[in-house]
Amino acid sequence: MTGADGAPLRAALHALRTRLDLPAGFPPAVLAEAGEAARAPHLPGHQDATGLPMFTIDPPDSTDLDQAMYLERRPHGYRVHYAVADVAAFVRPGGALDTEAHRRVTTLYFPDGRIPLHPPVLSEGAASLLPGETRPAALWRIDLDTEGRTVATELRRAFVCSRAKLDYAGVQRRIDAGSAEEPLALLRTIGLLREQQETARGGISLDVPEQEIVERDGGYGLAYRAPVAAEGWNAQISLLTGMAAAGIMRDSGTGILRTLPVAPDGAVARLRRSADALRIDWPHHVAYAAVVRSLDPARSSHAAFLQECTTLLRGAGYSVFTHGDLPTPAVHAAVAALYTHCTAPLRRLVDRYAAELCLAATAGQEPPEWVLRALDALPKEMAEGTRRANTVERECVDLMEAALLGDRTGRTFDAYVIDVEDDDPAVGTVHVEDPAIVARIESGSPLPLGERLRVRLARADLGPSKVLFVPA
Numbered sequence: 001m002t003g004a005d006g007a008p009l010r011a012a013l014h015a016l017r018t019r020l021d022l023p024a025g026f027p028p029a030v031l032a033e034a035g036e037a038a039r040a041p042h043l044p045g046h047q048d049a050t051g052l053p054m055f056t057i058d059p060p061d062s063t064d065l066d067q068a069m070y071l072e073r074r075p076h077g078y079r080v081h082y083a084v085a086d087v088a089a090f091v092r093p094g095g096a097l098d099t100e101a102h103r104r105v106t107t108l109y110f111p112d113g114r115i116p117l118h119p120p121v122l123s124e125g126a127a128s129l130l131p132g133e134t135r136p137a138a139l140w141r142i143d144l145d146t147e148g149r150t151v152a153t154e155l156r157r158a159f160v161c162s163r164a165k166l167d168y169a170g171v172q173r174r175i176d177a178g179s180a181e182e183p184l185a186l187l188r189t190i191g192l193l194r195e196q197q198e199t200a201r202g203g204i205s206l207d208v209p210e211q212e213i214v215e216r217d218g219g220y221g222l223a224y225r226a227p228v229a230a231e232g233w234n235a236q237i238s239l240l241t242g243m244a245a246a247g248i249m250r251d252s253g254t255g256i257l258r259t260l261p262v263a264p265d266g267a268v269a270r271l272r273r274s275a276d277a278l279r280i281d282w283p284h285h286v287a288y289a290a291v292v293r294s295l296d297p298a299r300s301s302h303a304a305f306l307q308e309c310t311t312l313l314r315g316a317g318y319s320v321f322t323h324g325d326l327p328t329p330a331v332h333a334a335v336a337a338l339y340t341h342c343t344a345p346l347r348r349l350v351d352r353y354a355a356e357l358c359l360a361a362t363a364g365q366e367p368p369e370w371v372l373r374a375l376d377a378l379p380k381e382m383a384e385g386t387r388r389a390n391t392v393e394r395e396c397v398d399l400m401e402a403a404l405l406g407d408r409t410g411r412t413f414d415a416y417v418i419d420v421e422d423d424d425p426a427v428g429t430v431h432v433e434d435p436a437i438v439a440r441i442e443s444g445s446p447l448p449l450g451e452r453l454r455v456r457l458a459r460a461d462l463g464p465s466k467v468l469f470v471p472a
Helices: 006-019 028-039 096-104 120-126 168-177 182-201 229-252 265-277 288-293 300-313 349-362 369-375 378-405
Strands: 054-057 067-074 077-085 108-110 113-115 134-144 150-166 210-216 219-225 255-259 317-321 412-421 424-432 437-442 452-460 467-471
Touching (some): 028 096, 028 120, 054 182, 134 229, 134 349, 150 349, 168 229, 182 229, 229 255, 255 349, 265 288, 288 300, 349 369, 349 378, 378 437, 412 437, 424 452
Parallel strands (some): 437 467
Antiparallel strands (some): 067 077, 077 134, 108 113, 134 150, 255 317, 412 424, 412 452, 424 437, 452 467
């Protein structure tokens, strides 16, 4: 299928921004403060770590680079140096920039651009860990034993300098070809060890094929993209850091955790029915996590099941605790450990606060007063911001689907029913393999969850209704 015409889609995206009341730009006072901060950041006690030849791994077109790493082998294990952009060095508590960040909460991504959390002079400039530039960072040093278990953690403020900006596909090619130097080759070694540790503690990472918006024939298109292995290994380094940060918070008695309750038995039973319908082998003695790890995202039936597995992640949130009183639940069920968000402060508000809590704790100090004042409101702010980001992501894909299908109303497609509404089993979601579509379906009778179904496109427009399928 050729790409959707860009002009109507861009108009629809503009209307979406208006409908969601999203900011079109930064107020002058925010831009002025960001410009001043870029010229004269607050740099209290940063040590020199520019000798570490760090590198970043991000999508090719990314310029808001939150993390850089350097990996090395030790006599009895491995050492992970992980630098996270020190956004607090640029944001004055209570200032115009801080206030605007609390209003935005997260960076929002659109096919034709993004609405950043911070002005680009910071997020893509002075605070970003760009190659060849000395930048302030929260620098983690995490030592692992030969099996990938954490044995020691240190955290300090430091100046770092990334040597290279790498992308996932290029990293994968170099590691597969055996041409990666040891600091990069160790990403695979450590990543696999951490995946084994994840398995041992009962955690799970979902390699769900993403509906990716791509430029095509002067317009836009959709494709399913299964993550390469290097993305999973990179994610394990971030997870490792988030778990280390959560442990520091637990020990200090004050923190904010990313939490997820255990899925109810009914949700798992529902997944079993989907697996059976999709002919995915799931013996009763085999755990859910083991089944997920056995799947191949490139197979359409497996991809459909992985889409359905995301229903077990519903209910994630943020929980604050003080005086050592951990929340209930405290653990993130998918991580199967205490965990916090702390590695993406350029794009997510809460990470700046998590970093400050950990830096204070490792220095033997009380958290800054500005951090404590903000803690109680952060879970609600993050919930609203995350919900807005999820809405933007889903709405953008829905618009893309409508644009691609606009001239195909009445045609039929092969699909899988991947979700059914609890209160109305005649309404649900279907996964179409070609083109890459996940959309609403309405039927006059209960839908066969997890089963293959021939569907007909009943509607495709760029208005609020968007795409609707019915059984063929």
